[in-house]
Amino acid sequence: MTKTSMDITKRTSIGAQRNPASETAILDAAEEILRESGLGGFSIEAVARRAKAGKPTIYRWWPSKAALLLDVYHRQKGETFYADTGDTRKDLVAFLEALLGFWRTNGGEIFRSIIAAAQSDPEALIALRDYAVTRCRSSGVILARGQARGEVRGDFDPEPIMELLSGFCWNRLLTGRLEVSPGEIETIVDALMGGLSSTSR
Incomplete structure (x- = not known):
């Protein structure tokens, strides 16, 4: 103690x-x-x-144990900074590496338990939903910066695209496959950028 x-x-x-x-x-x-x-x-x-x-x-x-766990999880994670290298592809790679890396070394078990609790506890579901929406909104800044630079198309909402990337991470977390190679991450980001690039049309 x-x-x-x-x-x-x-x-x-x-x-x-x-x-x-x-x-x-x-x-x-x-x-x-x-x-x-x-x-x-x-x-x-x-x-x-x-x-x-x-x-x-x-x-x-904290109306549920999951809500308290979310605050503990967020506290351990600390303030989130989204890399701004001037290159959207590199920033997305850094985003995936940072999230998967944190889950491998510290917060994965807690976040997995929160997701599990949300399947049967309405209060936990609300807490998780609000957290997920907030994080996708925050991480959307990566693509918004790319739009401002003219790197990626400006005719889409960044938030659901970031939810796609987060969904990949969630799936790996829930199935115990957090050891993702740099090559796999780059392939995922390249596939995404292929559709978003301002020169892809």
């Missing part, structure tokens, strides 16, 4: 608005439990005990 979680004293919540100290303590506790016990030992009850927080407070801020 870290000093952060051991030194937690009684806190007061402030309604639906998150108390920053309580939020940090809860996320710290959740990460500690995942490190120590894995997903099998992870529960809202265990997090509440470790963080010295009330279960109603946790459920008010």
